[in-house]
Amino acid sequence: MTRKSTIVVLGALLGLYAASQASAAADQVVIGDIDDMSGVYADVMGQAGIDVINMAIADFGGTVLGKKITVLSVDHQNKPDIGASKFREWADQNGLTLVLGGSNTGVSIAMSKVAAAKKIPFIAIGAGGASLTGADCTPYTIHYAYDTTALGNGTASAIIKEGGKTWFFITADYAFGTQLQDAATKVVLANGGKVLGAVRAPLGTTDYSSFLLQAQASGAQVLGLANAGTDFSNSLKAANEFGITKTMKPAALLAFLTDIHAATLQTAQGLYLTTGFYWDINDQTRAFGKRFFAKVNRMPTMDQAAVYSATIQYLNAVKAVGSTDSDKVMAQLKKTKINDFFAKDGYIRADGLMVHTMYVMKVKTPAESKYPWDYYKVVKVMTGEEADGAQPDPTCPMVKK
Amino acid sequence: MTTVFGVPLPAILGQLMLGLVNGSFYALLSLGLAVIFGLLGVVNFAHGAFYMLGAFAAYIGLASFGVNYWWALLLAPLAVGLLGIVIERLLLRHLYQVEPVYGLLLTFGIALIAEGVMRSLFGASGKSYPVPSLLQGGLNLGFMVLPIYRAWVILASVTVCGVTWFLIERTRLGSRLRAATENAKLVQAFGINVPLLVMCTYGAGVALAALAGVLAAPVVQVSPLMGSSLVIVVFAVVVIGGMGSIPGAIVSGLVLGLIEGLTKVIYPEASNIVVFVIMAVVLIWRPAGLFGKEQ
Numbered sequence: 001m002t003r004k005s006t007i008v009v010l011g012a013l014l015g016l017y018a019a020s021q022a023s024a025a026a027d028q029v030v031i032g033d034i035d036d037m038s039g040v041y042a043d044v045m046g047q048a049g050i051d052v053i054n055m056a057i058a059d060f061g062g063t064v065l066g067k068k069i070t071v072l073s074v075d076h077q078n079k080p081d082i083g084a085s086k087f088r089e090w091a092d093q094n095g096l097t098l099v100l101g102g103s104n105t106g107v108s109i110a111m112s113k114v115a116a117a118k119k120i121p122f123i124a125i126g127a128g129g130a131s132l133t134g135a136d137c138t139p140y141t142i143h144y145a146y147d148t149t150a151l152g153n154g155t156a157s158a159i160i161k162e163g164g165k166t167w168f169f170i171t172a173d174y175a176f177g178t179q180l181q182d183a184a185t186k187v188v189l190a191n192g193g194k195v196l197g198a199v200r201a202p203l204g205t206t207d208y209s210s211f212l213l214q215a216q217a218s219g220a221q222v223l224g225l226a227n228a229g230t231d232f233s234n235s236l237k238a239a240n241e242f243g244i245t246k247t248m249k250p251a252a253l254l255a256f257l258t259d260i261h262a263a264t265l266q267t268a269q270g271l272y273l274t275t276g277f278y279w280d281i282n283d284q285t286r287a288f289g290k291r292f293f294a295k296v297n298r299m300p301t302m303d304q305a306a307v308y309s310a311t312i313q314y315l316n317a318v319k320a321v322g323s324t325d326s327d328k329v330m331a332q333l334k335k336t337k338i339n340d341f342f343a344k345d346g347y348i349r350a351d352g353l354m355v356h357t358m359y360v361m362k363v364k365t366p367a368e369s370k371y372p373w374d375y376y377k378v379v380k381v382m383t384g385e386e387a388d389g390a391q392p393d394p395t396c397p398m399v400k401k
Numbered sequence: 402m403t404t405v406f407g408v409p410l411p412a413i414l415g416q417l418m419l420g421l422v423n424g425s426f427y428a429l430l431s432l433g434l435a436v437i438f439g440l441l442g443v444v445n446f447a448h449g450a451f452y453m454l455g456a457f458a459a460y461i462g463l464a465s466f467g468v469n470y471w472w473a474l475l476l477a478p479l480a481v482g483l484l485g486i487v488i489e490r491l492l493l494r495h496l497y498q499v500e501p502v503y504g505l506l507l508t509f510g511i512a513l514i515a516e517g518v519m520r521s522l523f524g525a526s527g528k529s530y531p532v533p534s535l536l537q538g539g540l541n542l543g544f545m546v547l548p549i550y551r552a553w554v555i556l557a558s559v560t561v562c563g564v565t566w567f568l569i570e571r572t573r574l575g576s577r578l579r580a581a582t583e584n585a586k587l588v589q590a591f592g593i594n595v596p597l598l599v600m601c602t603y604g605a606g607v608a609l610a611a612l613a614g615v616l617a618a619p620v621v622q623v624s625p626l627m628g629s630s631l632v633i634v635v636f637a638v639v640v641i642g643g644m645g646s647i648p649g650a651i652v653s654g655l656v657l658g659l660i661e662g663l664t665k666v667i668y669p670e671a672s673n674i675v676v677f678v679i680m681a682v683v684l685i686w687r688p689a690g691l692f693g694k695e696q
Contacts, residue, residue, distance in 0.1 A: 038517075038520065042520065043525045199669045200669055200670050202670065205673065206630060210662055210665040213412065213416065213545060217409075237621070241620065243539060243546060262524070262528065262529060264529045
């Protein structure tokens with residue numbers, strides 16, 4: 001076969017493939033999961049997130065309005081362009097009806113722009129940046145699990161109450177880290193504290209020792225870690241090694257259960273952190289934890305619990321309005337109260353933020369931990385309003401109108 | 402207080418010390434890469450993966466078999482080196498006759514597979530490896546408290562680099578190796594088993610990467626991705642030093658560690674690109690690298 005005819009045949013095949021995808025999509029509900037499957041945040045949601053979505057769909061009955069529910073998934077590799085282009089591609093070719101996931105605020109901001117352009121609901125779960133429902137809000141974005149405002153309000157105020165008035169931040173140098181630092185700074189200043197300095201470390205830095213020496217030289221009482229994943233465990237580990245934890249109190253502004261597990265209790269004991277979910281809070285959370293454990297062989301993070309809850313909420317909304325029409329579904333979602341194993345007293349605010357009960361936790365010492373994954377004790381239960389404020393974010397253009 | 406660029410002198414000294422620690426890792430890793438490239442002509446993209454496997458071998462040894470750190474320093478490089486030999490025997494060997502890019506693609510593939518396997522076994526957030534009890538605590542240097550372990554890393558790395566340089570440049574074995582890379586057919590005609598020599602060289606280069614992994618295990622989170630972020634920097638180090646130059650790899654590894662350390666105080670945001678900026682400048686000014694020979 002000549003080269004030209006090969007290309008023609010290939011083109012025809014691709015065309016056929018695309019056509020079959022598009023026609024198949026009409027009678028389907030298509031849920032796309034775009035998340036970090038292989039990078040620094042892969043344990044927080046990752047492959048297990050797909051398992052959870054499928055678990056939720058199976059629990060829902062496998063179909064909605066008599067339509068099959070299909071799950072598509074892709075690794076966004078922490079690159080905004082990949083997240084956005086996959087979203088667009090699925091919207092154009094695969095009859096996409098909902099996107100979940102998006103760990104990494106930078107990627108989620110790019111994806112929410114596509115959500116607005118394509119008018120397809122996007123439930124951001126893994127990302128923390130509060131701007132997703134602030135300056136970057138869209139009518140089709142829901143921010144489901146937690147945001148940087150809640151993390152700042154929870155962790156920073158708990159530490160200030162214990163006397164930690166002066167802070168130094170080690171911040172992941174991208175949208176999430178800076179928003180997290182801003183949120184914590186607001187709380188510190190509002191409570192009469194002071195920020196003595198901050199360094200912005202590139203995402204994926206492995207050696208934090210030089211940043212830690214700068215932190216120590218500042219003389220601050222609190223070491224605010226405005227990072228996540230392996231960045232968090234590496235910075236905490238080095239802080240222990242350099243003996244900085246003896247003079248400064250480390251604050252985990254965002255740490256997931258898997259991060260604590262990876263850092264070990266020996267290193268992480270005594271840390272304060274804020275979370276929207278912990279598997280060992282009540283019988284419902286424990287039941288989900290055990291089901292998840294049976295599948296994945298570890299306990300679920302807040303995000304993995306949230307994605308189950310979000311999938312069910314979405315399917316319920318589709319069922320209630322009798323269609324996958326984005327505007328109808330969004331309206332239904334925004335007027336539904338959310339009370340399940342993940343969220344207590346939850347509701348979706350006008351700006352798209354899912355406000356719900358959050359917990360300030362203290363990491364147990366190895367002696368206090370009685371069984372595997374027994375890592376946290378509850379220090380404070382915050383209502384959704386305490387965590388995020390009662391009013392929608394005024395920087396969200398949608399709210400002003 | 403004396404200041405440099407508005408930063409107090411003790412802080413600068415502290416950062417230089419830490420830069421030296423990182424430089425030791427760079428030197429050790431780029432040394433293995435330089436040996437493999439210099440003697441085999443293979444661009445070993447799996448180097449970071451072997452570093453990661455070395456760290457995991459130490460972790461698995463400790464967690465599952467009670468092998469302590471000191472034994473791990475010996476056994477992990479041996480185990481990973483053997484894996485390297487198997488890969489050379491089964492796969493890499495067939496690519497010596499074709500363009501180097503095929504070797505690069507093969508080793509890149511091996512790196513992705515190794516990372517994927519470890520991720521599915523241990524998760525992306527990785528595992529924590531304790532500092533051995535003999536090396537815990539810190540040394541007060543006046544301007545900073547240096548953890549004893551970090552001082553040990555510098556010592557171990559400089560020693561290993563020195564020994565490797567000596568073996569290759571100053572011994573009979575080394576001269577045969579260098580001769581074999583110049584003209585394999587001729588050396589074989591003298592009755593030296595060149596394929597065996599090449600296989601062992603690859604194994605040794607891989608073992609060096611694994612040794613760096615064991616040294617790193619107590620200071621960083623042992624995670625499947627620990628190598629992939631490092632390997633790019635290490636490649637830049639090797640290019641700056643001159644591809645295949647052993648003293649070039651060692652010296653530029655240490656010096657770039659120092660420069661990176663300084664960048665972390667002066668402008669932290671640039672700390673992960675400074676090495677590449679230097680690489681670009683060096684390539685414009687001296688395309689063969691600082692210690693490389695023009696061909």
